[in-house]
Amino acid sequence: MLWWPGHRCRSSVGWVRVALACLFACLGTAFAAPVVWVIASDTGSAYKEATDALVQQLERGGLRGSDIALTNAKDFHSQETPPKLYIALGTEALRSVLAVEPRAPVLAALIPKSAYERVLRDADRKSVSFLSVLYLDQPVHRQVNLVMLALPEARRIGVLWGSESVQHQNQLQVLARSHGLQLNEALVTQSGGLFAGLRDVLESSDVLMMFPDSQVYNASTVANVFLTTYRSRVPVLAFSPGYAKAGGLLSLHASAEQIGRQAGSMARQLLGGSGNAVQYPAEFVVTVNDRVARSLGINLNEVDLSQRLQRLERRP
Secondary structure (H helix, E strand, C coil), X not given: CCCCCCCCHHHHHHHHHHHHHHHHHHHHHHCCCCCXXXXXXXCCHHHHHHHHHHHHHHHHCCCCHHHEEEEECCCCCXXXXXXXXXXXXXXXXXXXXXXXXXXXXXXXXXXXXXXXXXXXXXXXXXXXXXXXXXXXXXXXXHXXXXXXXXXXXXXXXXXXXXXXXXXXXXXXXXXXXHCCCEEEEEECECCECHHHHHXXXXXXXXXXXXXXXXXXXXXXXXXXXXXXXXXXCCCEEECCHHHHHHCCCEEEECCHHHHHHHHHHHHHHHHCCCCCCEECCCCCEEEECHHHHHHHCCCXXXXXXXXXXXXXXXXX
């Protein structure tokens, strides 16, 4: 029996109980389940930038470092005590989270809309209490506005649709009609027809608007696509800075940091019981390929374009 000098035995037992209670309370705090789990598809620079911006936003909302757990899709596994929110950055991260049948809301970010919908088709989402998403894609109206700002004389827009991107067709058709623009479209099927469709579209288009679609634009096709558009002297609005550098005239995209910052703001709203479950990037970057612009005789300034596009979106 424990006995401390100067105290009776019963008093000693009471102090021991208090000490043990404090110890277990401290251990419980030290090993408490994280409030948020952040799962990244990869460890590359883009995911690190997004994660850093995301964590900064969460900490601004009052979370501590110990409240946020970071891992990657390969190492992620189910938790006995679920967090209040899972945040999946990228396609593979979302697959990993849904595979463990999470018992908490899930926020997906840094993922194209087509990839997000493909993952949902393949997964059983019955156990997910709430699912929200921040798409990587730019909204269609913003792309149309950029074309009109950068190429005001362009009235004919060419588009190649694949099985993933064709979901945007109706919206683009409505926007084109409302702005007095003509759409020249071709559907690329699994059996081929990409370059036949591309040649037909370019013959009667002032600009080619690219939409993310692995069936149309991928490592095997994109070099020849840009070579064909360059020979036809048709400028291209791309959806990534890599494609702008590869031969597009300009690109419209959100940076990883911008996505991470907005995902953090969404997470704070979701933890507070509010927020929009589906969002597109609020911030964006316009990139101009000066070499292509000079070859086409077009004078563009990416900072000016970005500012004008932002002002246009702020109009009531």
